[in-house]
Amino acid sequence: MNLKIAIVGCGKIADAHVEEIRKIPSAQLCAVCDLEPIMAEQLSSRYAVPHWYSDVTRMLDEEKPDVLHITTPPQSHLALAQQAVAAGCHVFIEKPVAPCQSDVKEIIAAADAAGRKLAVNYWPNFEAPALELRRLHETGVLGSPVHLESFLGYDLSGEYGTALRRDPSHWVHRLPGKLFQNVLDHILNKIVPFLGEEEPNVEAIAYRGRASEAASAQLLDELRVIIRNSRVSAYATFSSSARPIGHHLRVYGTKNTAHVDFAARTIVLERRQPFPSALGRLVPPFLTAKDHLIQGIRNVSSFSHARFHYFDGMRQLLSEFYLCVQRGSPPPIAYTEILRVSAIMDRIFQQVYPEVRA
Amino acid sequence: MNILVTGAGGFLGVRVVERLLAHGCVDIRCFLRERGKAESLLRLSESYPNAHLELCYGDLRSKGDCARAVENASLIFHLAAGLKGSPAEMFADSVVVTRNLLEALEERDSIALQRTRVVLVSSFGVYGVVPLGRGARVDEQTPLEKHAELRDTYSHSKLSQEQLTRDFQEKDGFELVILRPGVIYGPGGGAFSVRVGLQIGPVFFHLGGRNLLPLSYVVNCAEAIVLAGINPNSAGQVYNVHDDNLPTAKRYLREYRRHVKRIRTVRLPYFATRMLAWSLEAYHRRSQGQLPAIITRYKAAAAWGGNSFDNSKLHALGWRQLVSTPDALAETFAYLRGKETME
Numbered sequence A: 001m002n003l004k005i006a007i008v009g010c011g012k013i014a015d016a017h018v019e020e021i022r023k024i025p026s027a028q029l030c031a032v033c034d035l036e037p038i039m040a041e042q043l044s045s046r047y048a049v050p051h052w053y054s055d056v057t058r059m060l061d062e063e064k065p066d067v068l069h070i071t072t073p074p075q076s077h078l079a080l081a082q083q084a085v086a087a088g089c090h091v092f093i094e095k096p097v098a099p100c101q102s103d104v105k106e107i108i109a110a111a112d113a114a115g116r117k118l119a120v121n122y123w124p125n126f127e128a129p130a131l132e133l134r135r136l137h138e139t140g141v142l143g144s145p146v147h148l149e150s151f152l153g154y155d156l157s158g159e160y161g162t163a164l165r166r167d168p169s170h171w172v173h174r175l176p177g178k179l180f181q182n183v184l185d186h187i188l189n190k191i192v193p194f195l196g197e198e199e200p201n202v203e204a205i206a207y208r209g210r211a212s213e214a215a216s217a218q219l220l221d222e223l224r225v226i227i228r229n230s231r232v233s234a235y236a237t238f239s240s241s242a243r244p245i246g247h248h249l250r251v252y253g254t255k256n257t258a259h260v261d262f263a264a265r266t267i268v269l270e271r272r273q274p275f276p277s278a279l280g281r282l283v284p285p286f287l288t289a290k291d292h293l294i295q296g297i298r299n300v301s302s303f304s305h306a307r308f309h310y311f312d313g314m315r316q317l318l319s320e321f322y323l324c325v326q327r328g329s330p331p332p333i334a335y336t337e338i339l340r341v342s343a344i345m346d347r348i349f350q351q352v353y354p355e356v357r358a
Numbered sequence B: 001m002n003i004l005v006t007g008a009g010g011f012l013g014v015r016v017v018e019r020l021l022a023h024g025c026v027d028i029r030c031f032l033r034e035r036g037k038a039e040s041l042l043r044l045s046e047s048y049p050n051a052h053l054e055l056c057y058g059d060l061r062s063k064g065d066c067a068r069a070v071e072n073a074s075l076i077f078h079l080a081a082g083l084k085g086s087p088a089e090m091f092a093d094s095v096v097v098t099r100n101l102l103e104a105l106e107e108r109d110s111i112a113l114q115r116t117r118v119v120l121v122s123s124f125g126v127y128g129v130v131p132l133g134r135g136a137r138v139d140e141q142t143p144l145e146k147h148a149e150l151r152d153t154y155s156h157s158k159l160s161q162e163q164l165t166r167d168f169q170e171k172d173g174f175e176l177v178i179l180r181p182g183v184i185y186g187p188g189g190g191a192f193s194v195r196v197g198l199q200i201g202p203v204f205f206h207l208g209g210r211n212l213l214p215l216s217y218v219v220n221c222a223e224a225i226v227l228a229g230i231n232p233n234s235a236g237q238v239y240n241v242h243d244d245n246l247p248t249a250k251r252y253l254r255e256y257r258r259h260v261k262r263i264r265t266v267r268l269p270y271f272a273t274r275m276l277a278w279s280l281e282a283y284h285r286r287s288q289g290q291l292p293a294i295i296t297r298y299k300a301a302a303a304w305g306g307n308s309f310d311n312s313k314l315h316a317l318g319w320r321q322l323v324s325t326p327d328a329l330a331e332t333f334a335y336l337r338g339k340e341t342m343e
Helices: A012-021 A037-047 A056-063 A074-086 A101-114 A128-138 A159-166 A178-183 A185-195 A210-214 A279-304 A312-327 A335-352 B011-022 B039-047 B063-070 B087-105 B110-114 B153-172 B218-230 B249-259 B270-286 B297-304 B312-316 B325-342
Strands: A003-008 A027-033 A051-053 A067-070 A090-093 A118-120 A145-153 A201-207 A222-228 A233-239 A247-253 A257-261 A266-270 B003-006 B027-032 B052-057 B075-078 B117-121 B175-181 B183-185 B197-200 B203-206 B215-217 B238-241 B265-267
Touching: A003 A012, A003 A056, A003 A312, A012 A027, A012 A037, A012 A067, A012 A159, A012 A312, A012 B087, A027 A037, A027 A056, A037 A051, A037 B087, A037 B153, A051 A056, A056 A074, A067 A074, A067 A312, A074 A090, A074 A101, A090 A101, A090 A312, A101 A118, A101 A335, A128 A185, A128 A247, A128 A257, A128 A266, A128 A279, A128 A312, A145 A185, A178 A185, A178 A335, A185 A233, A185 A247, A185 A335, A201 A335, A222 A335, A266 A279, B003 B011, B003 B063, B011 B027, B011 B039, B011 B218, B039 B052, B063 B087, B075 B087, B075 B218, B087 B117, B087 B153, B117 B153, B117 B218, B153 B175, B175 B218, B183 B218, B203 B249, B215 B218, B215 B325, B218 B238, B238 B312, B249 B325, B270 B297
Parallel strands: A003 A027, A003 A067, A027 A051, A067 A090, A090 A118, A145 A233, B003 B027, B003 B075, B027 B052, B075 B117, B117 B175, B175 B238, B183 B215, B203 B265
Antiparallel strands: A145 A247, A201 A222, A222 A233, A247 A257, A257 A266, B197 B203
């Protein structure tokens, strides 16, 4: 039986949710909702969604969706998630899950208490190269993780950046971690699965970089974080000045090192090579080139099979989430990972914006 | 008369304020979102020392800011609109802000409300030209678009904005004047309307062919808006706004290449554009949106269907083109050439 899906929050990211939901045969988007009726109506009109609402209570009562996607600003996620699970819905939440970890805990507790499932839109982690990295890690190809470098670039002049630069009352500015909080999930959620159970130390610095100065924006837009426990260390970097705008992860293992480029959708394995002397310096570029060639061919194949959309990771994540709802199996993202990500974020923002915490 | 101009810091807004001053209006509140866009207005203020130009900063998405904007204003030129960004942003910046503004007006008593005039700057994009067939003449009687969702987001949002404003007018009884400009151009604006063609990578696809371009030079457009706004007989009227002696898309592109920059162009005749649109639509559908359907048959018919245009109603109002089309093109190309040189 098809799952009935509804969305609350009809802003920019809701378009991506609608498009990916429509690609999943087992899902049927029945309604969208926004406090602002004009926004709900426009989304419904553009995508021919059967019903739209400006009152989420009414939508939940009348539509009785199986899954509610929450794509509102994060400050409202806790209340909406509690309401949704109380109404019997499973919830799929846009990142960041909530402004602070205590809210995240409450959301998870509410879902657990109601026997409902929960997932967060960590979509890049469900793209093919990220899934391959997970396989390499789980099968021991990388060995034990030693160090990670997670990097995300940002365009302050882009669609999202412009929106928040122009609008001083934008909800992003009201988050404890401001701009960083809206993107940091995508940096930290790649590191956390490699950290193990041990609580890490977190040291963060942030400053206003060249891009922010050039755009006359009064916001911090460069962030550097060092995360370390007794076995693994990681650098998390956010930059709005570095070009090209990158999105990548490098995992140094005791056996091999993997480099995932999320923008180009490639994963390259840097192996210990067995050749002696000068041969050992001649061969590796060809091995790397071979990996890139294979990745390129895979991407062309994905494209030809219409599996190369920008948000293909979201489609994959949603498919797994809907399946877990239908089968009652564990959710695709462990709640412990979501909690650890939010805990590290809290500690970063305590250092970067101490006045907000105070 | 207290005048409010929303979007006053924009490409068109500054010229509207300038024409209001030229027509002797002395009490103008200029509402703008970004302080960085106030420079031209401050220069205007210096040129008209007897006028009172109030710069009012805010965001029309905020109801409180809307209340500040409309306070004591009896003539409202509503130019603010979403021109780019995501569909959600364009609807928020065109439709939501208009609703907020009109709701702010409802706070005044009914007599004051009925004495208020709203001048809405809409767009040619609201016309439903597709069913009319190739070559149809577009005037104020042309039916409105019935399938806005099939058009570009800008046209969709402008149609929603206009319908919403009409609904408020029927309910509240204020005077409403609607202007529908064609392609507004001039120094400070862009180089190409989609009616000329599309830049894809290094190549400009010339799709407009010999179609007339409904150009409206920004100064001439501002003059039309101001004339319609201050003329007591224009209440309840709609005016199409474009210049006389319109060039074809082909001529515009030729002149651009001669005076601004040699660009690589590929000319696609209309039937080829339709075929390309059909292919893109089919691929978009089959691949579930892997590549965007930037051209569809519907959009192609709306943009490159080869309409002719009529501005006689605007002329009957007393509008005369302040800058001739050849001079306007020359000024625009000089600006674009300077911009290219700077880059």
